[in-house]
Amino acid sequence: MVKKYSIKELLDEGITVVNKKVLVKGWIRSFRSSIFIVLNDGSTIKNLQVVLSQELKKKNHKKITIGTSIQVIGTVTESIGKKQCIELHASDINVYGFVDSSVLQQSILQPKKHSFKKLREQAHLRFRTNIFSCIMRIRHHIAFCIHQYFHEHGFFYVHTPIITTSNCEGSGKMFQITTMDLKKNPVDYTKDFFQCKTYLSVSGQLEAETAIFGLGKVYTFGPVFRAENSNTSRHLSEFWMIEPEIAFYDLEENINLAEDFLKFIIKYILDKNMEDLSFLNEHFKKYKKNETEHLLERLNIVLKSPFKRISYTEAVKILIKEEKKQNMKFFHPIVWGMDLQSEHEQYLVNKYFKIPVVVFDYPSSIKAFYMRINNDGKTVRAMDLLFPDIGEIIGGSQREERYEILLQRIKDTNTDKNKLWWYLDTRRFGSVPHSGFGLGFDRLVQFITGMNNIRDVIPFPRTPNHAEF
Incomplete structure (x- = not known):
């Protein structure tokens, strides 16, 4: 049985969970090169980097946008990046809720700096x-x-x-x-x-x-x-x-x-x-x-x-x-x-x-x-x-x-x-x-x-x- 982790729990465990198969859930903060997902579930300020296989990339690239909620099953590996000690290599992704790109452009979830006044205008999203x-x-x-x-x-x-x-x-x-x-x-x-x-x-x-x-x-x-x-x-x-x-x-x-x-x-x-x-x-x-x-x-x-x-x-x-x-x-x-x-x-x-x-x-x-x-x-x-x-x-x-x-x-x-x-x-x-x-x-x-x-x-x-x- 695959063990479920919050992102905080997973990052706190660090390299002790390397090679373990785990399940995490959260919202996508960024998606770059159609491979790297930055995931957060609110449990910590830190994000988890998720790496997609070529197969998952082809299957999900049109569905995945910033703000999309997903479940990921994958294997924890040590990261070569400087910003995190571990990352998750995904073997399966389940998408819960999509975000239309046109709606995203009107929201504070788009990746740019917003004023606090602007955040207050969308208080339901600023969490x-x-x-x-x-x-x-x-x-x-x-x-x-x-x-x-x-x-x-x-x-x-x-x-x-x-x-x-x-x-x-x-x-x-x-x-x-x-x-x-x-x-x-x-x-x-x-x-x-x-x-x-x-x-x-x-x-x-x-x-x-x-x-x-x-x-x-x-x-x-x-x-x-x-x-x-x-x-x-x-x-x-x-x-x-x-x-x-x-x-x-x-x-x-x-x-x-x-x-x-x-x-x-x-x-x-x-x-x-x-x-x-x-x-x-x-x-x-x-x-x-x-x-x-x-x-x-x-x-x-x-x-x-x-x-x-x-x-x-x-x-x-x-x-x-x-x-x-x-x-x-x-x-x-x-x-x-x-x-x-x-x-x-x-x-x-x-x-x-x-x-x-x-x-x-x-x-x-x-x-x-x-x-x-x-x-x-x-x-x-x-x-x-x-x-x-x-x-x-x-x-x-x-x-x-x-x-x-x-x-x-x-x-x-x-x-x-x-x-x-x-x-x-x-x-x-x-x-x-x-x-x-x-x-x-x-x-x-x-x-x-x-x-x-x-x-x-x-x-x-x-x-x-x-x-x-």
Whole structure:
């Protein structure tokens, strides 16, 4: 019986399988001299060279085009080519699906360079490109190791609702869900599907907080939705978030967890996805010649550097001082109490410290109601973790565990306490100090893969005016 291999398995075995008869399946990446087929099945960035006999060449030469799916049975031999150690000499080929040459010319599968914008226009085919298949394999491994990390550290995975009646952040636009005809005025939401106004969730944090009072350490990992018209390279309307919540944790422990968590992920990917990372690294060396460091260098800097930790007040002082020292002006003037903009965050990370930075103790006026008030009454126990090029990749805080103060914060921020009665209730049944954070999964994938646009690290991006596929 002929043994079936994935191309990755076959190439990993290398010369130990020479002279063995094997079966492989995949899609043709190129076909040259009517003899040499370059085959890939998605299991690896590397291709397998298949060599046709004269008999198979005559039998199949009109059927075989780029993109055609085939099954090949043949004998493994050592290759005299420099790009591979083995090749497959075919004794039999079965064609599953043909590709018409006229259709091929209109697709991104034709062998030439395409822009990322062009790839997005044919998102259903871009899995079959080298760069996108690399990104998707890395994305898979990041997701896998996130679950592994939390499992090994005693966290429980909690599924929080996607449909909600409240806005966790207290600001920003949400996608409404309804079965009603919204053209009618007024709309009677008591007759709607849920008998009230409902939205797609922007976060599972509040629900996850309730779970820690029974489970201690939990995390969520799922899609969230924001309806802001943010047409930037760092924003999606539908994206994925990881949100751990931990009972009996203060802010410092929360920051320690965030740093350890990110370094675990980056080390895991450097260990497991070096082939894909090396391909991306070479890609960016070629197309980002003006950059001083490349992908692998950047990942190793994050892995080996202790993250710098500064208060918001210290950050503001540094930025004001640097403006004077460097004789420059930020587009957004620095004032204590403002929300730091991307230009400020990037200056701290890329120019001043040159390593990841954690900024903590933000003004209460620019942060959400659930963050714990400091003794000064002006700042909250919040933290943002800033990465090179990406900016904020994690936002978190120590949560306000004191019922009366939380109630007052809800009132001060004009948040509807009637919708959050259940959240307030948790502070009346054995409340404890606790902390948590939110990690933008797609931004993390963007950082690890080195992609400029977040739309190129998710299979089917949802952004303003774009919801195809």
